[in-house]
Amino acid sequence: MDGHVxxxxxxxxDFRVADNTALVAALxxxxxxxVFLIDKMLMxxxxxxxxxxxxxxxxxxxxxxxxxxxxxxxxxGEAEDELPKLARRISASAVHVTxxxxxxxxxxxxxxxxALGDVPLxxxxxxxxxxxxxxxxxxGGAYKVYTPFARAVREAGPDQPIAAPRRIxxxxxxxxxxxxxxxxxxxxxxxxxxxxxxxxxxxxxxAALARLDDFLSHAKGYGEDRDRLxxxxxxxxxxxxxxxxxxxxTIWAISMRRIQAGDTAADDAxxxxxEVLWREFAWHLLIEFPQMDHRPWRExxxxxxxxxxxxxxxxxxxxxxxxxxxxxxxxEMRVTGRMHNRVRMITASYLTKHxxxxxxxxxxxxxxxxxxxxxxxxxxxxxxxxxxGPDASPFFRIFNxxxxxxxxxxxxTYLKRWLAGYRGSKSPDAKDYFDTLPRDWQVPSAYxxxxxxxxxxxxxxxxxxxxxxxxx
Ligand SMILES: Cc1cc2nc3c(=O)[nH]c(=O)nc-3n(C[C@H](O)[C@H](O)[C@H](O)COP(=O)(O)OP(=O)(O)OC[C@H]3O[C@@H](n4cnc5c(N)ncnc54)[C@H](O)[C@@H]3O)c2cc1C
Numbered sequence: 001m002d003g004h005v006x007x008x009x010x011x012x013x014d015f016r017v018a019d020n021t022a023l024v025a026a027l028x029x030x031x032x033x034x035v036f037l038i039d040k041m042l043m044x045x046x047x048x049x050x051x052x053x054x055x056x057x058x059x060x061x062x063x064x065x066x067x068x069x070x071x072x073x074x075x076x077g078e079a080e081d082e083l084p085k086l087a088r089r090i091s092a093s094a095v096h097v098t099x100x101x102x103x104x105x106x107x108x109x110x111x112x113x114x115a116l117g118d119v120p121l122x123x124x125x126x127x128x129x130x131x132x133x134x135x136x137x138x139x140g141g142a143y144k145v146y147t148p149f150a151r152a153v154r155e156a157g158p159d160q161p162i163a164a165p166r167r168i169x170x171x172x173x174x175x176x177x178x179x180x181x182x183x184x185x186x187x188x189x190x191x192x193x194x195x196x197x198x199x200x201x202x203x204x205x206x207a208a209l210a211r212l213d214d215f216l217s218h219a220k221g222y223g224e225d226r227d228r229l230x231x232x233x234x235x236x237x238x239x240x241x242x243x244x245x246x247x248x249x250t251i252w253a254i255s256m257r258r259i260q261a262g263d264t265a266a267d268d269a270x271x272x273x274x275e276v277l278w279r280e281f282a283w284h285l286l287i288e289f290p291q292m293d294h295r296p297w298r299e300x301x302x303x304x305x306x307x308x309x310x311x312x313x314x315x316x317x318x319x320x321x322x323x324x325x326x327x328x329x330x331x332e333m334r335v336t337g338r339m340h341n342r343v344r345m346i347t348a349s350y351l352t353k354h355x356x357x358x359x360x361x362x363x364x365x366x367x368x369x370x371x372x373x374x375x376x377x378x379x380x381x382x383x384x385x386x387x388x389g390p391d392a393s394p395f396f397r398i399f400n401x402x403x404x405x406x407x408x409x410x411x412x413t414y415l416k417r418w419l420a421g422y423r424g425s426k427s428p429d430a431k432d433y434f435d436t437l438p439r440d441w442q443v444p445s446a447y448x449x450x451x452x453x454x455x456x457x458x459x460x461x462x463x464x465x466x467x468x469x470x471x472x
Pocket of ligand 1: 234236237242272276277279340342370372373
């Protein structure tokens with residue numbers, strides 16, 4: 001060990017060994033202390049994503065033990081207190097961390113940097129495909145429209161992923177941390193956790209790579225079928241990306257290699273990469289406008305007469321609006337922590353346009369309920385649907401949740417899967433929803449609602465009038 005210095009590898013949203021620049025940099029000079037912090041920021045994030053993060057942590061810990069016989073040191077406390085304490089105890093020369101460039105994390109990093117004093121806090125790229133300063137408009141600003149942004153990233157070429165370290169050496173004499181098996185990072189999930197467990201996707205880096213491999217092997221048809229509610233056409237990789245079990249650069253490099261080798265359906269795989277670029281766009285927007293989760297990108301939207309609470313919001317969150325596609329999506333999310341992208345758009349549009357409820361209420365509900373919660377994608381998409389985002393769906397384009405379901409779920413396969421009693425459905429998944437309910441919700445045990453075309457039309461008209469007034 002002589003001549004070696006110890007460094008801290010601070011694990012945040014990068015539960016992987018491949019393409020982990022922070023891990024590789026930390027290992028350069030000697031052994032590392034791999035540390036994960038249970039801090040206020042983590043406990044303030046939504047319950048479902050905390051629950052998912054604990055699964056990522058457990059999978060990474062097991063992988064680390066297999067590789068080097070030691071697991072992750074889990075400490076409870078704030079970065080500004082715990083990192084300097086640990087640095088002093090093991091005489092660490094630096095702290096390396098993969099940057100998670102959201103405003104909450106920026107605050108934590110700033111406080112930690114100050115408290116660490118002479119021990120530098122070194123941020124590494126790993127959550128994005130490309131550094132934001134590599135993609136900018138001719139005048140040097142950030143892109144606000146997706147298409148030219150995506151073109152610019154493709155032209156600049158995302159960075160190549162780096163290999164996993166061959167050997168991981170852990171610093172001796174680390175303090176005793178929290179016991180992984182005793183952690184309960186999402187106590188507020190209540191009965192939901194047991195149900196989610198039954199529907200969970202496998203966590204961990206190996207599972208994410210296998211998922212990508214499987215997706216690319218069956219990518220044919222993705223371009224058309226990704227909108228179909230009744231066909232499992234998408235990759236299911238958003239959770240793994242959210243906790244960094246796989247990096248976007250790895251996804252890009254593997255997909256391009258297979259496109260070039262003719263080993264996947266090229267057009268569909270390219271379409272998939274263009275979706276990965278939507279995630280990238282969201283992050284570049286969030287870096288440009290850190291208030292994106294609580295302020296409309298377009299200022300004029302502060303004047304829109306949003307309603308912020310009431311019976312409509314409760315019915316929407318509790319999946320009893322009576323609109324099948326909206327309720328089915330909410331039930332899917334309550335049972336699995338996931339919701340099909342098209343249904344996210346339908347439910348979000350219904351909340352913001354038919355009910356005229358503030359998009360921030362929807363954003364918070366999704367933040368608490370999605371296992372793939374991602375601060376940038378969630379905020380950008382809510383503002384996109386509401387109409388207030390930089391590259392947004394125009395407000396007057398109001399999804400009709402009934403015709404959307406007819407178009408993308410023509411045999412009502414999705415609706416029957418998630419709505420018990422809907423057209424005689426006895427689906428076991430639909431029944432699982434009732435296992436997650438608090439007693440006071442009073443949801444009917446059979447789904448008996450019909451489509452209310454007149455009510456939808458009236459609400460649509462009211463929303464359009466409010467929009468016209470705002471513009472005047
Ligand atoms: C209101 C609303 C809220 C959303 N909140 C989130 C969120 O919190 N976290 C999240 O990861 N996604 C969010 N999305 C985007 C999208 O619904 C999910 O990324 C997608 O459903 C994930 O499924 P998949 O991995 O099978 O996607 P695939 O179709 O396989 O796409 C591949 C990857 O591309 C990215 N992607 C796809 N669509 C989008 C999109 N519209 N915006 C940004 N990235 C995209 C994701 O990283 C995804 O894993 C939201 C969409 C809406 C309309």
